[in-house]
């Protein structure tokens with residue numbers, strides 16, 4: 001079986017590579033000739049653990065190739081995946097489908113024989129039918145079906161998510177297309193992955209409903225964290241206590257500075273807009289979007305408060321800029337709101353991120369980029385942990401104190417244990433957890449010997 005993957009962005013490149021690992025012949029297509037050339041040389045444009053090795057072994061095996069020639073690739077393919085971008089349209093929050101529709105037209109012109117056209121990009125309900133209309137308009141004689149097959153890949157663990165998914169969703173009412181999709185995902189049948197066949201519309205809705213639900217879950221625990229701060233409860237105990245209820249589940253209950261990334265902000269907004277236009281507003285999601293936006297600003301205020309109410313003429317070290325660890329992706333990262341707010345309040349910002357600084361530089365031009373975490377902390381009046389990269393989880397406390405002008409840590413990912421940090425002489429602020437008073441040595445001793453909360 002041979003397929004084409006249109007678009008070599010995050011989703012297209014990971015999905016195409018993983019299908020080739022499943023034994024399928026995959027041609028990845030992109031309009032960007034420079035990108036295709038780099039991929040041919042084995043250079044991977046994104047940071048995703050394990051991807052480079054997987055690309056190179058499948059290229060070497062002759063199952064994976066890269067081209068700018070869409071027509072040639074499509075003509076040879078039994079299935080063509082559309083994995084182009086669907087950014088938020090400025091102004092109305094809708095997903096911008098112009099790339100999807102343009103790809104559909106080009107595919108239509110190039111198809112030979114029965115072809116399954118699969119939307120992999122996250123597209124609003126109704127897009128699959130619109131793609132089918134476009135193809136029919138362009139090529140009334142075409143023999144094809146349109147399928148929705150959303151991705152549920154998390155950046156940083158995308159390969160694992162593709163190879164060992166919780167489920168695969170396939171939306172089509174055509175038995176012929178179902179057979180092609182079954183064949184493509186044959187490897188997952190062998191490991192008994194649930195494969196859910198639905199209509200086009202249900203499949204499109206599943207993707208948005210899943211992301212929106214997860215964004216809501218995070219926002220819920222973030223608000224509970226705020227309440228914990230006012231009541232003396234510990235949000236990690238609360239998250240554990242509710243998460244062990246199988247109906248709630250333990251995952252995605254880690255509080256932080258607000259969700260970011262390429263999916264949650266864009267997809268929540270798009271679903272809100274779809275719902276409003278359908279006359280069936282999703283008020284809960286509207287609120288989630290609003291709370292998450294405010295939260296980022298509130299995090300800047302939290303940092304300023306920890307610095308005795310002002311960061312004017314102070315230096316703040318920021319550890320982590322990407323929206324989450326193990327990615328270089330800066331899209332909708334909380335740092336993009338928090339850092340400018342600090343700069344505006346008069347702070348000098350020194351930042352370090354293990355993979356994200358290349359992407360961050362043009363977006364956050366007014367700060368100093370440092371060589372490592374300790375370099376960032378040198379002379380700083382406070383250090384902020386903004387992304388929970390592993391290397392920030394075990395910083396050397398003595399070296400930190402030596403580097404910092406004042407031992408102040410604002411830990412927005414709850415990486416450290418409050419009692420330990422207080423015992424080490426830090427002013428320590430985190431999210432949703434009580435911090436013992438500095439002189440409460442007995443409390444510190446008790447906490448130091450109890451296991452850290454695991455979420």
Ligand code: UDX
Pocket residue numbers: 151152153154155156211214218251252253254255256257258259260261262263264323324
């Ligand atoms: C998400 C979905 O998980 C994935 O299924 C979908 O296909 C694409 O969008 P991704 O954006 O890569 O994946 O990251 P994810 O791990 O879901 O995290 C998203 C954001 O939520 C990050 O900013 C992260 O820091 C935040 N988050 C996540 C929390 O604040 N708390 C949590 O408990 C989990």
